[in-house]
Amino acid sequence: MSEPQYQPQPAMSEPQQQSEPQPTATESTPSESHRSIRTHFSSLAPAPLVAHLTDSTGYAILSTAESSRQTNNLQQLSLAYLSVHDTASRMGLGVPLRVTLVTRNGSVAIQTGTEVEGGATGEMVVGTIVAPEERTAEARVASWGVEEVAVRVGRVIGEGRKGRA
Numbered sequence: 001m002s003e004p005q006y007q008p009q010p011a012m013s014e015p016q017q018q019s020e021p022q023p024t025a026t027e028s029t030p031s032e033s034h035r036s037i038r039t040h041f042s043s044l045a046p047a048p049l050v051a052h053l054t055d056s057t058g059y060a061i062l063s064t065a066e067s068s069r070q071t072n073n074l075q076q077l078s079l080a081y082l083s084v085h086d087t088a089s090r091m092g093l094g095v096p097l098r099v100t101l102v103t104r105n106g107s108v109a110i111q112t113g114t115e116v117e118g119g120a121t122g123e124m125v126v127g128t129i130v131a132p133e134e135r136t137a138e139a140r141v142a143s144w145g146v147e148e149v150a151v152r153v154g155r156v157i158g159e160g161r162k163g164r165a
């Protein structure tokens with residue numbers, strides 16, 4: 001989100017009715033402060049990019065998928081990420097930050113995983129971006145935004161777990 005820019009107001013030579021006060025640089029406009037996470041998530045991956053966020057069970061939390069078939073395929077891809085994450089960790093390679101898949105038919109998938117704060121070991125939120133290969137740079141930038149949303153979602157899931165305990 002960008003901060004509102006200061007715009008000087010014209011000097012008033014005679015008393016006039018003032019308009020609504022403009023937000024200062026530290027305040028948010030109503031559209032920014034009330035923008036839902038779903039709207040923000042959707043804006044991260046404009047078509048033809050597709051963004052998908054799942055939990056460790058493959059349950060779709062947020063998605064811009066256009067069909068149930070596409071959603072199901074993205075859920076399977078998320079489960080594959082969890083398997084790669086687990087295997088790389090067991091092999092001592094370290095914790096994967098990102099997995100990138102490029103296909104022969106010209107598609108790219110970029111996946112990130114964020115551990116749930118206070119969650120069980122291995123409990124994650126997985127973010128996936130799928131795009132045409134020629135949009136790889138755009139997909140990478142979108143994956144950073146999806147990862148930020150995943151961190152926020154993971155925090156909320158973790159807080160929910162603490163509230164039930």
